[in-house]
Amino acid sequence: MGSSILEVTILGSGASVLSPDRVLAGLMIEIAGEPLIFDMGSGVLHRLSCSLPELTRIEHLFISHLHVDHCSDVVALVQSLWLMGYDKTLNIYGPKHLEIMAKAIGESFPYLIGKIKVKPHFIIPGFQTRSKDWTVTAFPVNHGDFEAYGFLIEAEGKRVIYSGDTAPSHELIKAAKGADLLIHECSLPDRLKELAPNHSTPGEVGKVAADAEVKTLVITHLYPELLEELGDALRSIRASFSGKIIVPRDTQIITL
Ligand SMILES: [Zn+2]
Ligand SMILES: [Zn+2]
Numbered sequence: 677m678g679s680s681i682l683e684v685t686i687l688g689s690g691a692s693v694l695s696p697d698r699v700l701a702g703l704m705i706e707i708a709g710e711p712l713i714f715d716m717g718s719g720v721l722h723r724l725s726c727s728l729p730e731l732t733r734i735e736h737l738f739i740s741h742l743h744v745d746h747c748s749d750v751v752a753l754v755q756s757l758w759l760m761g762y763d764k765t766l767n768i769y770g771p772k773h774l775e776i777m778a779k780a781i782g783e784s785f786p787y788l789i790g791k792i793k794v795k796p797h798f799i800i801p802g803f804q805t806r807s808k809d810w811t812v813t814a815f816p817v818n819h820g821d822f823e824a825y826g827f828l829i830e831a832e833g834k835r836v837i838y839s840g841d842t843a844p845s846h847e848l849i850k851a852a853k854g855a856d857l858l859i860h861e862c863s864l865p866d867r868l869k870e871l872a873p874n875h876s877t878p879g880e881v882g883k884v885a886a887d888a889e890v891k892t893l894v895i896t897h898l899y900p901e902l903l904e905e906l907g908d909a910l911r912s913i914r915a916s917f918s919g920k921i922i923v924p925r926d927t928q929i930i931t932l
Contacts (some may be wrong), residue, residue: 677921680891681706681832681931681932682706682707682831682832682836682932683705683706683929683930683931683932684703684705684857684859684894684929684930685703685704685705685706685727685857685927685928685929685930685932686703686743686894686896686924686925686926686927686928687702687703687704687713687720687723687724687727687926687927688700688701688702688703688715688717688719688720688723688896688926689697689896689897689924689925689926690719690766690828690896690897690898690900690926691897691899692744692745692791692846693899693900693901694900695898695900695903697926698703698705698898698925698926699718699719699720699722699723700717700718700746700748701715701717701719701720701721701740701744701746701840701841701896702714702715702716702717702719702720702723702724702744702749702819702895703715703838703859704724704727704728704855705829705831707809707810707829707831707832707837708802708809708814708831708832710733710735710738710807710809710810711728711733711734711735711842712736712738712810712812712829713734713736713737713738714737714738714740714827714838715738715739715746715747715840716737716739716746716747716748716749716750716753717744717745717746717747717748717749717808718744718745718748718749719749719755720749721749721752721753722737723926723927724840726927727927731753731756731760732757732760732762732764733758733856734753734766734813735764735765735766735767735897736749736767736805737753737766737767737768737769737832738769738781738812738814738827738872739768739769739770739771739774740770740817740821740824740825740826740838740840740841740905741745741771741819741822741840741841742770742771742773742774742821743772743822743824743841745762746840746841747770747815749787750768750777750782751781751785751797752868753766754757754781754791754792754794754912755785755788755791756793756878757792758788758792762792762804764790764793765793765795766793766794766866767795767797768794768795768796769796769797769803769805769812769814770796770797770798770799771798771799771801771823771824771825771910772799772800773796773823773825773890774796774798775796775798776822776823776851778794778796783787783809785834785854798813799814799825801814801815801816801825802814802815803825803842804896809831809832810829810830810831811829811830811866812827812828812829812830813827813828813830813851814826814827814834814849815827815828815847815848815919816845816847817840817841817842817845817847818842818843818844818845818847818848818874819840819841819842819843819874820843820873820874822874824840824841824842826838826840826842826847826851827840827841827847828851828855831894832932834855834856834857834932835852835854835855835856835857836857836858836859836932837851837852837855837857837858837859837860837888837890838853838859839859839860839861839876840861841861841869841874841875841897841919842861842874842875842876843873843874843875843876843880844876844880844883844884845884847930848860848884849887849888852888852890853888853889854882854888854889854890855888855890855891856890856892856932857890857891857892857894857930857932858884858885858888858890858893858894859877859894859896860876860881860884860893860894860895861875861881861895861896861897861898862877862878862881862895862896862897862898862909862913863875863877863897863898863902864875864899864901864904864913865878865901865902865905865908865909865912866879866908866912868876868879868901875897877909877912878895878902878909878910878913879915879916881893881895881911881913881917882912882913882914882915882916882917883916883917884915884918885916885917885919886917886918886928890919890927891919891920892919892920892921892922892930893913893919893920893921893922894922894924894930895922895923895924896911896924897915898923906923910923
């Protein structure tokens with residue numbers, strides 16, 4: 677395609693306590709026309725029907741961790757691809773627990789077995805996969821005892837970071853140094869930190885973005901409490917970070 681445009685679409689910016697206009701975690705990065713999907717929480721498949729009507733173009737799906745709000749639409753995706761005549765191989769990248777999830781899906785919905793070709797790839801720290809147009813590197817993040825990864829996407833001379841779910845993470849700051857775009861979870865207001873020790877608050881996200889010296893910050897994984905106090909949240913980020921801040925709506929496209 678030769679296009680030098682990298683497009684990031686925020687498919688879902690919400691969290692498990694629901695907001696009516698925000699579905700759960702998911703984003704798409706299109707590089708030279710090729711869609712890479714990161715996370716597939718509830719509602720993301722439907723958002724894709726707006727952002728990527730030709731769903732059968734998907735060949736790469738990266739799952740940051742196996743919490744339900746990041747992967748529950750995977751089984752629905754498999755069924756939709758089958759019914760749309762999918763004839764490619766769906767590469768699914770995720771933590772080792774993916775194997776157990778795949779087995780459980782097969783046992784629960786045996787009619788789906790063999791309907792499309794699925795190739796699992798198990799992520800370990802430092803995992804990397806690439807095509808001629810892009811490289812994706814996984815790094816471990818800080819989500820309590822739960823195995824979880826963030827991703828560095830490098831393409832078209834740009835660097836994009838997706839945090840998945842994490843409390844402030846040194847590994848992430850290292851990977852994000854000087855990145856063009858940091859998409860970071862920002863779950864709850866600073867005053868509710870004790871409710872979500874394994875997630876990040878605005879004050880923490882601001883410090884991470886400042887330490888990593890990224891150009892633009894996108895906040896996602898937004899709980900209703902944070903959205904109700906968005907002004908305070910932005911001020912708290914601003915206390916440390918002077919770059920551009922985006923509070924996306926679902927299906928918003930960010931072009932790099
Ligand atoms: Zn999680
Ligand atoms: Zn989550």
